[in-house]
Amino acid sequence: MTTMTDKPPQGARVSVELTKAYRLLNHGPTVLVSAAHEGRRNVMAAAWNMPLDFNPPKVAVVLDKQAYTRALIEASGEFVLSVPPVALIAQVMAAGDQSGRELADKFGECGLTASPASLVSAPLVEGCVAWLECRVLPEPTMADRYDLFLAEVVAAWADPAVFSEGRWHIQQAEQRCLHHVAGGAFFATGEAIKA
Amino acid sequence: MTTMTDKPPQGARVSVELTKAYRLLNHGPTVLVSAAHEGRRNVMAAAWNMPLDFNPPKVAVVLDKQAYTRALIEASGEFVLSVPPVALIAQVMAAGDQSGRELADKFGECGLTASPASLVSAPLVEGCVAWLECRVLPEPTMADRYDLFLAEVVAAWADPAVFSEGRWHIQQAEQRCLHHVAGGAFFATGEAIKA
Numbered sequence: 001m002t003t004m005t006d007k008p009p010q011g012a013r014v015s016v017e018l019t020k021a022y023r024l025l026n027h028g029p030t031v032l033v034s035a036a037h038e039g040r041r042n043v044m045a046a047a048w049n050m051p052l053d054f055n056p057p058k059v060a061v062v063l064d065k066q067a068y069t070r071a072l073i074e075a076s077g078e079f080v081l082s083v084p085p086v087a088l089i090a091q092v093m094a095a096g097d098q099s100g101r102e103l104a105d106k107f108g109e110c111g112l113t114a115s116p117a118s119l120v121s122a123p124l125v126e127g128c129v130a131w132l133e134c135r136v137l138p139e140p141t142m143a144d145r146y147d148l149f150l151a152e153v154v155a156a157w158a159d160p161a162v163f164s165e166g167r168w169h170i171q172q173a174e175q176r177c178l179h180h181v182a183g184g185a186f187f188a189t190g191e192a193i194k195a
Numbered sequence: 196m197t198t199m200t201d202k203p204p205q206g207a208r209v210s211v212e213l214t215k216a217y218r219l220l221n222h223g224p225t226v227l228v229s230a231a232h233e234g235r236r237n238v239m240a241a242a243w244n245m246p247l248d249f250n251p252p253k254v255a256v257v258l259d260k261q262a263y264t265r266a267l268i269e270a271s272g273e274f275v276l277s278v279p280p281v282a283l284i285a286q287v288m289a290a291g292d293q294s295g296r297e298l299a300d301k302f303g304e305c306g307l308t309a310s311p312a313s314l315v316s317a318p319l320v321e322g323c324v325a326w327l328e329c330r331v332l333p334e335p336t337m338a339d340r341y342d343l344f345l346a347e348v349v350a351a352w353a354d355p356a357v358f359s360e361g362r363w364h365i366q367q368a369e370q371r372c373l374h375h376v377a378g379g380a381f382f383a384t385g386e387a388i389k390a
Contacts, residue, residue, distance in 0.1 A: 188386050194380060
């Protein structure tokens with residue numbers, strides 16, 4: 001299945017085979033986490049994420065107890081991880097710096113655009129280069145004790161300009177992924193190298 | 196406390212303030228996981244790792260049930276995460292490709308050198324650019340169900356040529372961290388950028 005965005009400059013989205021979805025996160029990018037519930041939606045930045053399994057694909061992500069996105073995830077049982085490129089660095093910082101609890105729509109406040117996902121209520125973030133639609137695995141003790149959420153990936157997408165047939169092939173500086181260090185200092189994904 | 200390696204070209208190791216230890220992993224590098232127990236030691240590669248908390252610092256890492264390093268970690272309750280630079284890419288691949296169960300000493304087989312850690316039985320891997328000494332948090336259900344290990348970081352070190360005063364300042368291509376994608380394809384850490 002393939003869906004098209006309504007913003008051609010940001011490229012098409014093509015489906016990523018579920019067994020290869022881990023490759024969208026394996027290199028350790030910072031992601032945007034989005035969720036929706038009963039007419040409310042929100043988005044936050046999260047550097048603390050990783051793949052957890054290949055097949056079915058699972059992911060782990062740390063979500064602070066104060067995060068409004070977490071409240072929406074706990075209510076809906078679903079979220080999306082969107083992998084933002086360098087072109088969205090200002091929006092990623094904005095998403096990390098303010099809480100959606102006090103905002104009518106944090107997407108708009110941060111200069112981000114939401115679009116519908118295929119299988120979950122949480123929205124995709126436009127302009128990103130990869131997306132993982134996730135359903136939470138019920139591990140409430142982990143959430144309480146460590147703010148740790150585990151989820152199964154039920155659909156995955158990528159911008160075919162940078163990822164196709166299971167491989168990243170980033171060409172432009174603006175398309176590189178972001179790797180947050182601390183306080184607004186990031187690394188961009190660097191050159192591809194083979195052992 | 197500062198320890199010196201016996202290999203001056205690989206630089207000194209300086210202590211990293213525990214509250215800033217997460218910055219050694221925040222950008223998502225692939226790590227080497229090492230452990231020791233009753234005279235046996237081993238090392239493996241792990242892309243699936245992330246910080247889990249700031250203070251006290253905690254980490255999460257996925258360790259396959261077949262991994263001999265995991266058996267040593269389960270027996271000793273301790274491990275070290277070492278962050279390898281591009282200069283060690285061949286050794287990282289070697290560590291990912293074979294099991295230490297059948298080797299007298301996987302460190303030597305992979306061209307890696309172990310040196311003592313300060314607080315845990317697991318060894319540090321020489322030539323890396325950062326190190327986190329970890330004690331496992333007892334969450335056996337997570338290990339059984341997801342191969343997921345959570346741990347507290349009890350000491351952290353970095354090569355001051357690339358990380359000091361809480362900041363990465365990588366200058367040379369060989370010193371960049373590795374970000375594994377799949378099957379021996381990596382990204383190097385790229386340029387530092389500010390929002």
